[in-house]
Amino acid sequence: MQRNDVxxxxxxxxxxxxxxxxxxxxxxIGTSKSSIPVVGGKETTWIxxxxxPIPEP
Structure with missing residues (x-):
């Protein structure tokens, strides 16, 4: 999450x-939801x- 491109x-x-x-x-990073047409149930690299925003803890 700290990469420049992210x-x-x-x-x-x-x-x-x-x-x-x-x-x-x-x-x-996992498998896409199986109910998504065409790409569902396949490995994915996307998140x-x-x-x-939250108040300071």
């Missing part, structure tokens, strides 16, 4: 107040990171 990937502000970015990890 840090510099575009961030999208969502209507919910959250933020989202989609990143190619460069290595297989979607969704975050939201």
């Amino acid at each position: 840090i510099q990937s575009p961030v999208t502000a969502l209507d919910s107040g959250q933020y989202s970015r989609t990143v190619n990890t460069g290595q297989v 979607k990171i969704t975050t939201y």
Whole structure:
């Protein structure tokens, strides 16, 4: 998560107040959900990171 390409990937502000970015990890990290048409059930290197602001702990 600290690679430059991840840090510099575009961030999208969502209507919910959250933020989202989609990143190619460069290595297989799991299998996509089987119900996704065409690509479901296949290995993937992509992840979607969704975050939201929180108060300082």
